[in-house]
Amino acid sequence: MLYGSCYYPEHREPNRWEEDLSLMQQAGLNALRIGEFAWKRFEPVEGDYEFHWLDRFIELAGQYGIRSVLCPPMRTVPAWLVERAPDLLIVTNEGHRLEYASRYTFCINHALLREKSASLAAALASRYGSNPHVIGWHLDNEIGDEPDCHCLVCKVKWQQWLSSKYNQIDVLNEAWGTVFWSMEYDHFGQIPTPRITKADYNPGFLQAWREFRSDCSIDTVTLLSDAIRPHLPEHGPYITTNNQMYWSKRTDYYKMARYLDITGTNYYPPYGENCDTLAFGLAANRSFKKAPFHVYELRNEGHSIIGAANNTPAPGELERLTLHTIANGADGVFYFPWKRFPFGSEQNHGAITDFDGKPTRMYDECGRIGKQLRRVALQIEGSLIISDIAVLYDFQSRWHIECDSPWTGDKRLYEKQINMLYRTVRALGYNCDAVGINGDFSSYKLLLVPMLPIVDDELVMKLKLYAEAGGIILFHPMSGIKNADACYYPNRLHPEMIKLLGSRTLETVTSNPLSPVTFQWNGEQYQGSLFLEIIQMDSAQVLGTFIDHWFEGSPTITKQSIGEGHVWFVATFAEERFYRDFISLLCQQIGMSPLLNAVPPTGVEVSMRQSACGASYTFVINNRHESAEITLPSDLTDIWNGEHLSQNFTLQPYQVRILTDAGKMQVLDESIRVSL
Template identity: 30%
Template structure:
């Protein structure tokens, strides 16, 4: 699939059956190809144990399919019915406060519950047997938004017992666990696995290795839950693609691991819904209040495209104001279209809009849709019509492998949350900020995980790799790529110990650095870094005292150890002894790209350019027209130069930028 396919999330159970046929016909008329249904239908299909009411769903699928739409069926396990909760209240998730989280919304289950795993497999089997061979059911979504409402980490009795079994399998003996966890500290040794509790409710912070192991255990349970349903669908519905809609911005389980079992990696995209809760400055939030951060869509598309081995779909695209954020502004007219084409430029094969018609009851009444609750078209429907016209004007194109990759390691993110040393440590935000700095310079990117194939890249970036194994270091060494390595990388072993020869552990040979001391500075410190001959740039937060025999290309300006190395460069790696942000980050990124032989073109904070095969896309997130870069002969297919506010321009021609392979 190299042309954009379009779809919508549909909840026919919320509307009178007399509307279904007209809905289907209107969807086709509007240019939609796919309809995603049924993720919250368990209690309607099985109102009591063993009694199934399939008729209405059979009818819906028949209507949609006969109209010419392809159906993505969902397993309904994100919302178990009340009768099941009454039978087995132990399946409910438990928060860190020790209280069960009850029925009445969704995601009210604990991944650790073997009872619920069996029930989920049972209902998934029923759906798969019923619809697995249906000619109109062309793909499956498993469950809905793992970790929505913070439900991956559950502190239930099932989790307590499951964690103990997991630990026994991992360590074999309690002595090995005591040694690895360092339980001689604060006299916290165990004499049996049955003594181990979950890492919540303690007087102060729990043992960091204990906490990291609980993250790993919880992540493994998500993968187990997902794989169990994948196996059922492979058996009963062969030949259909299987996906899950990951939550953008969620890092509480290893998405790399779960993605290995999927054909397509999907995610749900809400650029405005996630803006105000982000770590952007108030000035940036004001600037992007009606557009979302310019790199929100690209970041998640690139991440999930990489995890999907080139196959990525947006399974929920924000169509207007949402209803679940602290504040819910409307996007500027044109942004739904812009977000859709940004997703395609970054590799999306399909974009589905959430939802078809705005709900007139229950929790999501203020969440907009393609249609208002009375059936009249909302702004997103207007923009969908333009997207369909755009699609007809574009030739097929395939996203190429980039020359630059960012390493995303979920365990390192967990580790930094567990042992921060700096309450303001930006953690996962470091990865987002480095991504944005590269995208401002027109660099196309892939993401890789610690186990990924690292070959073929000119530059590999480790923004936040607190845990860097010897194996990862050896594979990085073999790639011959240049490396940009952020502070704190390699500072802990997989057991959450300090490496034997100090940080950066396994990365020491590549960087030629030894970290002697770390500190975290308050904002009032206002120290500076001088990068080569540039003017000083302010920084605060994490700082390291390091020693190196390699080139020092940046130094600290400080009352404490003034002139000590801030940025060093070995033949293979540039290492940072602090966490750069703002102008300092941009200067470092530009320097590293030049060092790596990768072309960079300054586009500013509001224009983004991406390459998909022979097509170039420009997106204007600002409120004034912006010119495209000079010196390129273009055949403009959509839009114009300059790019109008909240608009896109697409062209062919000119040489592909030097940061990606030709497509």
């Protein structure tokens, strides 16, 4: 298990490195992420690499028991490269070429940038690929976070990509329906990139563009990975990178993960009582390879931003946040950054040590966490989150729901809905996974679908087979309505979706969030808003109806039996209270119990990791500044705090406990360091 930080030796006088490394060692750190912004120091003059300073630092860090995750940079380039090729800079959709004086302003498709960054990556890997102090290779930083580029290079690549995807221009015209507005193309060379224009673009055009830009990011990953792998020993360092937090929809991370050994992410949730609002991002990241992942940037000290809310951690919150990531599947945690920057764009960013490198309150808490991790890491490392419930996370559908069009409406609806479903399951005390459309549905008893507008024959058949085998699916509006080119199916639904739901959509109704609609289910009344579907029943059972407006009596909650399983449909986007009641009852009917056999108190997070040998570790984390009373099903041992707990105990504000059966507890000697 890695416990580390992001460090910038190029920012620091070499005679101060040892001072920093000594503090890191005392705090229990065993790894550093380095190099992602150091291209100019690696290659001060074109073709002239300078690695001696990096040699010294990696060796010195190794002497302190701290290994390096080395980041070959790509998207923060030296001035000499831009001077040689000014067209490296991104052209925005307004037609403006970005200026040099910032990061991520460079076209990732530009041949010279690709050549130079791959050469640098290969040179670094050739020098350090077998270095015992280099344990991982982190590809650039936040790939995909740059703006869409519309330069000539990207335009040509886009047209080539379309030609490869559709083969013939008539096939594209038919797929997109370009006959609308007389937009039919004669050849692929006529197709522009989606720059600013009078009205909105064809949805098929925008859907393809998002897939293209995602493939460009993935192509960048393969470029750097292919440059590095030949220089690594067979069972040597891993290759990874840091995905943006889940709100970034620009890259299909399920597809990208195929080219990585370990997935990674950044994690910057708010502090305070809304600290779990981004937690789905952790579930998503462990789902990309269905394995433990790393957090390569974890927030720590508050940022010096005037008026920022939920920004400054109370004592104990760094411990709570760190263990929250581990509880949700992280096997590596790196704080960003180790030392505050006295210069540059991020000089107000919080850090573990101050501008002069001296310890702060955050350092003291970091050290306490490191000391306790030494006791438990060997037990937890490699253990998995095993869930009976998953939320379906589909980038194709998200791209469509959040596309830049005036017809879209709330562009954060997909994000909000997926978050709400996940948050509800977790608040009820269950583990919950994310799963992609190509993932294994069969390991779950309950599949929650926030919305799934884009489906094809293969996906609908996969859902049908899952239900027939005993799976339970919960669908929402805008599911199964369009093909991969974002065109509606003639009957408003994919033909097999009509059979799967046992109903068909007759009409859609929109509702302002401030003017919700009311429906009844299970003897209670609830509210829905934004969008609803008026449906006609074929074979499904009606279990809830709207009770106001002109569509009073229209079905809201339906249930269709499919083989051994069931398909549920909620015809609107309901309030969170409904999902809490509905999912709770559904879990009872399925025969599932919460992790502690009870719904946890408000603000208390419960997660379980399980090892291959059968040991389980239940994390109980108080996310609030108030204490909470906990009742356990039996006496357990808290390996995090080294205590035996009776069935009733008090969880202090921001307190973390890791519970396991006392008989299985392994007490590790304090001298054992965290395993690398």
